[in-house]
Structures are given as C-alpha cells and as structure tokens.
Amino acid sequence: MLSRTANNLYWMARFMERAETNARLLEVASRNALLPDVHGGNRNEWDSVLQASGTRDAYRAKFGDEAVARNVETHMFFDRDNPSSVASCLHAARENARIVRTALTTQVWEAVNEANAEMTQLTRLERSRISTSDMKDFALKHMAHVRGALVSTQLRNDGFDFMNMGYYLERADSTARILDVKYYVLLPNVSMVGSGLDNYQWRTVLHAMNAQRAFAWVYGGEVTARKIVDFLVLNRQAPRSLISSAEGVLEHLERLARLYGRGTTATSRGRMLVAQLNEITVEDILEEGLHEFLQRVLGEVLNLGAEINASYLNGEAR
Amino acid sequence: MPEYFNEMYENGKVRGPYAGIEGWAKDMPVDLRGLKQSEAENLFRRIGITFAVYGEGGSPDRLIPFDMFPRVFSADEWGRLERGIKQRARALNAFLADVYDRGEIVRAGRIPAHLVYQNDAYEIAVAGFTPPQGIFSHIVGIDLVRTGPDEFYVLEDNCRTPSGVSYMLENREIMMRMFPQLFQGNRIAPVETYPRQLKRTFDSVAPKKCDGEPCVVVLTPGHFNSAYYEHSFLADMMGVELVEGSDLFVEGEFCWMRTTEGPRKVDVIYRRLDDPFLDPLCFRPDSMLGVPGLMNVYRSGGVTICSAPGAGVADDKAIYTYVPEMVRFYLGEEPILQNVPTWQCAKKDDCGYVLENLHELVVKEVHGSGGYGMLVGPKSTKDEIELFRAKIEENPEGYIAQPTLALSTCPTFVEQGVAPRHVDLRPYCLVGQDVTLVPGGLTRVALTEGSLVVNSSQGGGVKDTWVIAGV
Numbered sequence: 001m002l003s004r005t006a007n008n009l010y011w012m013a014r015f016m017e018r019a020e021t022n023a024r025l026l027e028v029a030s031r032n033a034l035l036p037d038v039h040g041g042n043r044n045e046w047d048s049v050l051q052a053s054g055t056r057d058a059y060r061a062k063f064g065d066e067a068v069a070r071n072v073e074t075h076m077f078f079d080r081d082n083p084s085s086v087a088s089c090l091h092a093a094r095e096n097a098r099i100v101r102t103a104l105t106t107q108v109w110e111a112v113n114e115a116n117a118e119m120t121q122l123t124r125l126e127r128s129r130i131s132t133s134d135m136k137d138f139a140l141k142h143m144a145h146v147r148g149a150l151v152s153t154q155l156r157n158d159g160f161d162f163m164n165m166g167y168y169l170e171r172a173d174s175t176a177r178i179l180d181v182k183y184y185v186l187l188p189n190v191s192m193v194g195s196g197l198d199n200y201q202w203r204t205v206l207h208a209m210n211a212q213r214a215f216a217w218v219y220g221g222e223v224t225a226r227k228i229v230d231f232l233v234l235n236r237q238a239p240r241s242l243i244s245s246a247e248g249v250l251e252h253l254e255r256l257a258r259l260y261g262r263g264t265t266a267t268s269r270g271r272m273l274v275a276q277l278n279e280i281t282v283e284d285i286l287e288e289g290l291h292e293f294l295q296r297v298l299g300e301v302l303n304l305g306a307e308i309n310a311s312y313l314n315g316e317a318r
Numbered sequence: 319m320p321e322y323f324n325e326m327y328e329n330g331k332v333r334g335p336y337a338g339i340e341g342w343a344k345d346m347p348v349d350l351r352g353l354k355q356s357e358a359e360n361l362f363r364r365i366g367i368t369f370a371v372y373g374e375g376g377s378p379d380r381l382i383p384f385d386m387f388p389r390v391f392s393a394d395e396w397g398r399l400e401r402g403i404k405q406r407a408r409a410l411n412a413f414l415a416d417v418y419d420r421g422e423i424v425r426a427g428r429i430p431a432h433l434v435y436q437n438d439a440y441e442i443a444v445a446g447f448t449p450p451q452g453i454f455s456h457i458v459g460i461d462l463v464r465t466g467p468d469e470f471y472v473l474e475d476n477c478r479t480p481s482g483v484s485y486m487l488e489n490r491e492i493m494m495r496m497f498p499q500l501f502q503g504n505r506i507a508p509v510e511t512y513p514r515q516l517k518r519t520f521d522s523v524a525p526k527k528c529d530g531e532p533c534v535v536v537l538t539p540g541h542f543n544s545a546y547y548e549h550s551f552l553a554d555m556m557g558v559e560l561v562e563g564s565d566l567f568v569e570g571e572f573c574w575m576r577t578t579e580g581p582r583k584v585d586v587i588y589r590r591l592d593d594p595f596l597d598p599l600c601f602r603p604d605s606m607l608g609v610p611g612l613m614n615v616y617r618s619g620g621v622t623i624c625s626a627p628g629a630g631v632a633d634d635k636a637i638y639t640y641v642p643e644m645v646r647f648y649l650g651e652e653p654i655l656q657n658v659p660t661w662q663c664a665k666k667d668d669c670g671y672v673l674e675n676l677h678e679l680v681v682k683e684v685h686g687s688g689g690y691g692m693l694v695g696p697k698s699t700k701d702e703i704e705l706f707r708a709k710i711e712e713n714p715e716g717y718i719a720q721p722t723l724a725l726s727t728c729p730t731f732v733e734q735g736v737a738p739r740h741v742d743l744r745p746y747c748l749v750g751q752d753v754t755l756v757p758g759g760l761t762r763v764a765l766t767e768g769s770l771v772v773n774s775s776q777g778g779g780v781k782d783t784w785v786i787a788g789v
Contacts, residue, residue: 003576005564099541159577260579263643315565315576 003315005100006162012096012112012168016146020090021174022076023139024208025049028181030132031204033069045181046072052181055082070127076299077135078123086139087123090116103159107149115142140210158259161252165308166249167195170299175240179210179232180294202228209240229290230282243277250274251302257310264311269304276300321471322737323466323726325389335390335786338504342497343387343729343736351386351731354496358384361492365644383779384489385747388497389728389741389761393507396785399462399470399745400755402654406748407458410477412648413641414454418445418628420758423647429640440687441593441628441777443600447617450523451751454626456588457516458747458751462655464726465470471658473742475641477633478625479590482546482760482780484747487512487555489598489782490758507757512746519750520556520586525619532585534558535575537566539607549590563591568611571694573621586622587612592703593627601627635684636662659721659722665713668758671721673710676703679719681710694770696722725770730763742772743783757785 032045046067050056053076058263062081063071080083084090094116101109124129147167149153154160203223206212209232219236233242250270257263283294311317326336362381391399416422417434424431436441443648459480461473490509494501517534524532538549540562555559565575566584574581589596596604600613615621631637639660645653661668661679672679683694694705710717727738745759761781762772772778 001578002559002561002565003578004562005559006578101548102560162578304758312578317576317580 001103001162003313003317005103006159007256007309007313008096008100008137009103010161010162010166012100012200013163014170015089015093015096016112017114017144017167017170017174018040018084019086020139020143021170022084022086022089023136024174024178026073026132026180027136028074028178028204028208029072030069031207035059035318049076050183052177053084054177055084055266058082060255073132073135077105086135090119090142094271101263105149105153105155107153108146111142111146111149115146136208138166157254160256161256161259162312164252165249167307168252169242169301169308172242172245172249173298175209175232175242175245176294176298176301178205179229180291180298181205191204207233211238212291214238226286229285233285234277234280240266243274246270246277253308264307264317266304266307266311273300322513322724322738322740323464323469325464325726325741328467334485334600335392335395337782338786339388339390339500342500344750347537355731358386360491361495362488362778372491382485383765384492385739385763385765385779385781386728387736388493388500388782388784389723389763390784390786392472396757398468398654400757401611402470403458403460403650403653403747403755404753405474405654405744406460406472406641407426407455407749407753409641409644409648410458410475411455411749412455413644414477414626414629414632415448416445416453416648417631418454425642426647428643428647433634433636437631437634438636439593439628439630439634441631443613443616444626444628445480446720449626450525450619450622454751455629455632456519456624456749458749459744460655460747462743462745463723464619464741464743466723466726469656471656472637472638472641473658474635475633475746477629478592479482480745480746481548481590483512484551486746486758486760486783487551489760489780493782494555500761504784505564507787509758510757512756513552515748516552516588517556517558517758519748519752519754520588520622520624522751524585525622525626525675527619528585531653533583534586534588535559535566537563537586537587537589538632539595540660543590543591549676551587563607563609566609566612568609568615568777571615571618571620573609573615584621586624588624593630596623635682636664658723661719663717663719664711668706668719669710672717673707676707676719678776679723680722681706681717684716684718691773694722696772697768722770728761728763730765730781732765734753734765737767739767740772741781758783 026049029045029049033228047056047073048066050059055075059067059072059075059082062079065073075082075085080088080091082088097104097109097112097172104112118138150163152154154163202225203212205228206215206223211231214237215228215231216221218231218235231238231241235241236244236246236247250273253267253270257267288296326333326340328554331338331364359381362384373411392555411494413423414581417424417440421431422435423429425432455477459482461471461476463473464470470644471507486509520534520739521532534556535558536553536556538546538560540546543549550560559575561575566587567574567576567581573587574585575584591607594602597608598605599610601608611628612621613621615628616623619768639657642653642657643652661672663669672681675695676693677698678693679695681695683691691701695703722776725740725742728741729736730739732739741761741763742760743761747754748754761783762778764770764777765771765779766777769777
C-alpha cells in the first residue's frame with residue numbers, strides 16, 4: 001500500500017482518538033473542580049488539563065495566564081486555532097479520511113464525515129446550552145460510531161492494521177496523559193496518596209474513563225491510588241490501560257510483519273514496550289514516582305510512533 | 319430564430335430511439351419527479367461527486383445539476399458516430415506520431431509548419447521519441463454537437479486528459495438505481511465496462527522494459543484539484559493506486575512508488591497533470607507536483623506516460639481546422655465527422671469577415687477552455703460585441719470564429735414540466751493496441767432556456783446517455 005495512504009489512515013485514527021482524549025480530559029477537570037478546596041496544594045484543575053494536553057503555551061498566548069473554565073473549554077473543544085482541540089481533531093480526521101476515501105468503507109467514511117458535520121452544528125449552538133458532560137458525550141458517541149463502523153466493515157488488510165496502530169498508540173498516549181493530570185493536581189506530596197480527598201479525585205479519573213463500574217467489578221472495595229494505577233496501567237481487562245493499548249499496537253505490528261513477510265525496527269520496539277510493561281509492578285511504579293514513570297512511557301510511545309513512521313509511513317521504507 | 323432539431327420529436331411524432339421513454343416521462347406524477355430529483359441529488363452528494371468552478375469562488379462542494387431525462391441514440395446513429403470518432407482518434411494519433419518524427423504532413427505542405435512547431439503545446443522534449451505502440455493520446459475526448467438527424471459536427475478534440483467520464487458512469491449508476499423499470503423495458507447498451515477497458519488500454523502500452531503484469535497508477539495533482547473525485551474514482555474502479563508526485567521517485571532507469579513495503583516499480587502512469595508540471599528537471603523548475611527525472615525514464619523506455627507529453631499539439635484550436643486533412647493524409651479515408659467551418663482571425667481575410675459579422679458568429683479564444691472568454695454573437699449585447707471587437711483587433715492570433723450552430727435539443731425536466739434544451743456530447747475513445755469506445759458518453763445540457771453554452775462552469779447540467787440496441 002502507498003506509504004502516504006497508510007499515513008492518512010493512521011492519522012485519521014489518531015485524530016479521532018485524540019478528540020476523545022481531549023473530551024475526557026475536560027471531564028476530569030470539571031469534576032475535580034466541583035470539589036471543595038480544603039487541602040490546598042495545586043488546585044487549578046483547568047491548568048493541569050492544559051499541561052497534560054501539552055498546549056498550555058498556546059492557551060496562554062491566546063487567553064492570558066489564568067486558566068478559566070470557560071476559556072479552557074473553548075480552547076480544548078471548539079477552538080480551531082488549537083490544533084488538538086476536539087473540533088480541530090475531527091476536522092483533521094475528516095480531511096485525512098477524504099484523501100483516502102477509496103480505502104475506507106462507506107460506513108466508516110460516513111461516520112467520520114458526520115462527526116465533523118455535527119461538530120460544526122454544535123459550534124453554532126449557544127454556549128450556555130452545552131455542558132462539559134454534553135461535550136464528552138458528543139465526542140464519545142461519534143468515536144464509538146466510527147470505531148464500530150471500522151471494526152465491523154473494514155477489510156482486514158494492511159490499511160486496517162495502520163488504522164488500529166493509530167488508535168492504540170494514541171490511546172496509550174492518552175491514558176498516560178489523563179493519569180498524569182493527577183500528578184499536577186495532587187501530588188506535590190506523595191503521602192497524600194490514599195487520603196479521602198485523594199480517593200474522590202482518583203474516582204474522577206475512572207469516571208472520565210467510563211470505568212467506575214468496570215473497576216468495581218474487578219477490584220471491589222475502596223478506591224485507592226494503587227488499585228487505579230494497577231487498573232489503568234497494568235490490567236489487561238481494562239480496555240484503555242497502558243498495557244492493553246501497547247499490546248494493541250503490537251498485535252497489529254505483528255500482523256503486518258506476517259503479511260509483509262518481514263518485521264521492522266518498529267516491530268522490535270513494540271515488543272520491547274510490551275515486555276517492559278509485562279515486567280513492571282505497581283510497587284515499581286510508585287517507587288519510581290508515577291509522574292516519572294508516565295513521562296518515561298510517554299517518551300517510549302513517542303519513539304514507537306517515530307519508528308512506525310520511519311518503517312512504513314514516510315516513504316523511505318526499503 | 320433558426321429551427322432547432324429536436325432529438326425526441328420530429329413533425330409531432332416521437333422518433334424511434336425515444337419510443338421507450340415517452341410513456342415514462344408522460345406518466346410521471348409531478349410529486350414523484352420532485353422526490354426522484356432530490357433522491358438523485360442525495361446520491362450524488364453521498365458519493366461525493368462535486369466540482370469546483372474555476373474563477374467563481376464559492377463552495378468547492380457544489381453539485382453539477384443532473385437531469386433525469388435521458389438522451390438517447392439508436393444503434394444505427396451510434397454506429398456511424400462510433401466509426402467517425404474512432405477514425406478521428408486514429409488520425410490524431412497518427413498526426414502526433416508524425417510531427418514528433420519526420421513531420422511528413424508538414425513537408426507535404428498540408429499543415430503550416432509554424433502552427434505545429436511554434437505551438438506552445440509542441441513539446442521539444444519528446445521529439446524523436448516513439449512511445450510504446452506509437453500511441454501519444456490514449457484517451458481522446460471528442461466534443462460533438464448535432465444539428466440534424468444525420469448532421470454531427472466536431473466542436474473540439476481533447477487529446478490530453480479529457481475529464482468528465484466519471485459522470486458518464488455515475489449518471490448511469492444512478493439512473494439504474496432510480497428507474498430500474500426503464501432498463502428492463504429498453505435494451506440499453508452498458509457503459510460500465512469503461513474502467514476495465516481503460517486498464518486494458520494502459521496494460522497494452524506498457525514499456526518494453528516491463529516484464530509481467532504492468533503496474534499502472536493514476537497521478538493526481540492532489541485532493542485540492544477540482545477533478546480529484548474523478549481521479550480517485552477511476553483509480554478505484556481500475557483497482558490501481560492513486561498517487562501524487564511526491565509518492566513517486568526516479569532511481570536508476572525506473573520510476574518507483576513509495577509503499578509501506580518499500581519501493582515498487584511503476585510501469586504506466588495515467589497522469590491527470592498538465593505537461594509543465596510533470597518533471598521539474600525537464601519542464602517548469604518550480605513545479606512541486608511532478609517527479610524529478612521522470613522524462614529521462616520515459617524517453618529511455620522505463621515508464622509510459624498517458625497521454626504522452628506534447629499530445630496537446632493535436633487538440634489546439636488552430637490545428638483543429640486541419641483534422642479532416644489528417645484523416646485524408648494518414649488514413650486515406652474521407653472524414654465521417656464534420657468540422658465546424660472556422661475562420662481564423664490570424665488570417666487577414668478571415669479576420670475581416672469575422673469583424674463584419676460578429677453579431678452572428680461564435681468567437682472563441684484559441685487557448686481558452688471551459689466556456690470562458692467566449693462570445694455568442696446572436697445572444698450578446700452591442701457592448702459585449704464591441705468589447706470583443708477591440709480584443710480581436712488587438713490580438714487577432716488569439717481568436718477563431720465559427721457560425722452559430724443550431725444545436726439540437728433534448729427534452730429536459732424543467733420547473734414547468736418538460737421542455738427542449740440544447741445538448742452536446744463528449745464520448746471517450748480509448749487508444750491502445752485496440753481502439754475502443756463504450757456506447758455512451760457525457761451529454762451536457764444548457765439548462766437555461768435558449769442558452770447554447772453547456773459548460774458546467776456556466777450553468778450547464780448533465781444527462782445519462784443511452785444507446786438503444788436494435789431500433
């Protein structure tokens with residue numbers, strides 16, 4: 001398949017997933033902000049969201065230093081000047097899809113097209129009529145529609161693998177970032193892990209992941225930081241955990257290696273990432289420091305993305 | 319007012335080819351018509367066929383209006399057209415092979431040398447080169463108009479990359495989907511074989527250095543191009559890759575495309591890119607759309623470019639006048655299709671005549687296209703005519719003039735019901751090892767009452783074009 005086509009498919013998927021991440025990040029912030037401010041520390045949830053999404057500088061350039069709820073929502077959801085806002089991501093996903101229209105089924109194309117079209121309509125609504133939860137629901141509904149169309153109608157060829165790699169890689173990135181928000185909000189002080197407030201805030205992370213019930217089924221009892229880290233990093237049952245995402249990428253790298261009859265440096269790097277996550281324990285992570293660990297994983301994910309690009313997407317494959 | 323030939327009614331009677339649809343049109347309730355019309359529009363929009371109008375701004379996602387009333391030819395009528403079209407396509411290719419070789423037709427004094435060799439479209443880079451099978455123009459689009467039962471005229475030839483064939487195919491698809499009973503009741507020759515024939519044509523002109531199944535690609539300027547839909551549609555229907563210049567590179571004696579499995583050799587390029595953009599090393603150095611070094615590979619037989627660079631010299635409006643001469647010179651036959659009599663303002667006598675009769679002539683720019691920069695004398699105001707007079711006097715070489723033809727009409731759905739509207743026809747003739755033509759083409763219709771300009775950029779629409787077997 002043409003490298004450029006593969007690249008478009010891969011980025012279409014990444015942008016869809018990124019739109020979803022941003023909607024989830026907003027949800028984390030808005031629920032955390034509902035908490036009474038009793039413990040001090042870094043209590044600006046909105047600022048932490050900007051930091052986690054990696055767009056704080058761009059935000060400040062446009063809206064000033066103060067992270068105000070409404071401005072952050074505008075920035076993260078509607079603002080086309082922010083290349084990773086939900087609106088920008090949906091538009092970029094649609095452009096990538098349009099270029100490779102013939103590599104997609106009608107169902108997938110229509111789902112992507114509709115997401116973008118409805119986003120445009122949403123932009124025209126009065127802002128006071130749209131709550132943060134509406135935004136998350138909107139994003140999640142359309143992502144599910146696209147993903148469902150993709151899984152149930154797309155041909156299982158290499159294009160399918162590139163789309164899935166895009167999804168899983170972006171998802172690994174996203175889970176690490178959402179978890180990392182907690183660091184900015186709460187962890188000036190490690191001893192606070194496990195206190196009552198802490199639990200409530202951790203639960204918002206689960207809420208943003210739509211995983212409260214799943215979590216209850218798997219672990220039961222108290223919500224603790226330890227359990228949540230286990231759930232979102234190391235548990236294969238959790239669909240958005242780091243290990244599930246990394247294994248998702250690897251599965252499609254391996255499929256591709258079989259299809260093409262040869263592996264690449266991307267295949268080896270994917271195997272390494274999964275092997276690392278297989279070996280590590282919650283204790284190791286907390287000892288290393290959650291933030292440090294997450295930053296390291298984000299780096300690995302970035303490198304894996306670079307390898308995938310060099311091995312398949314940039315046209316330099318030999 | 320001249321008398322226009324109506325393709326459906328003659329002396330109050332329905333002509334043979336239209337017999338099968340008269341009842342259909344008559345019996346269709348008005349509300350059903352409206353329903354079907356919006357259904358058709360939805361289908362087009364869903365498929366994504368839209369076009370951008372150059373120079374008009376506006377939404378690039380505009381739909382080309384589709385008229386549901388088909389345009390119909392009998393098998394006999396078509397048979398004659400087909401022979402004429404194929405004859406012309408062969409002559410045009412013979413001309414191209416000749417003028418990039420010894421130029422016998424110029425030596426014989428049948429065509430003035432400067433019209434050929436000083437033509438902007440003449441490509442010195444292919445002089446002396448013979449492409450595979452000696453074919454330069456692999457897809458020849460011939461624009462035809464009709465003025466009577468047996469009178470067809472060629473308006474112009476398109477030897478480079480004629481567009482619009484996706485409409486021919488989609489119009490048929492949509493008609494079959496909306497009115498299946500029409501297709502059960504009439505024996506309408508299918509056009510859906512076109513993509514396969516196109517692929518076969520490309521396969522047959524693969525370069526000598528290609529062994530095994532040729533790798534064909536469609537080269538597009540990119541997704542911002544107004545015809546991008548057609549490029550991706552044709553690539554998809556043929557089952558070949560749609561590439562941009564940056565997907566290709568030259569290494570050694572071949573052209574390669576960048577794939578996820580490494581470089582893959584490309585044998586035939588169906589380019590939908592104009593000559594100057596093909597290769598920055600050979601043509602425009604500032605072109606980012608082409609492939610550096612492509613022309614070297616082409617000339618050394620490593621890849622075939624369809625249509626060949628330089629094919630445009632055969633479809634220039636100044637050369638047009640000489641096409642009947644080409645038919646006689648190369649094929650030793652009499653031309654089956656007529657040219658429209660043409661006055662060349664570059665010639666002093668012609669120019670005088672044109673300036674005196676502007677009010678009844680059609681004046682066109684020699685290098686214009688798309689219905690822009692055109693004067694339709696009988697339909698123009700005094701001021702418009704004077705404006706053109708000044709233009710012609712300033713630059714006579716830039717203009718030709720033709721009599722205003724009494725274009726035939728075909729019944730068309732309009733707001734008030736059904737009314738005659740003027741039509742033309744563009745069939746797509748394929749030239750490879752064989753010369754083939756699918757029974758059909760693109761009928762364009764001037765939707766405005768009385769208008770003779772059918773270009774989509776000027777408010778024209780399209781119709782499905784049928785050839786009925788055995789009428």
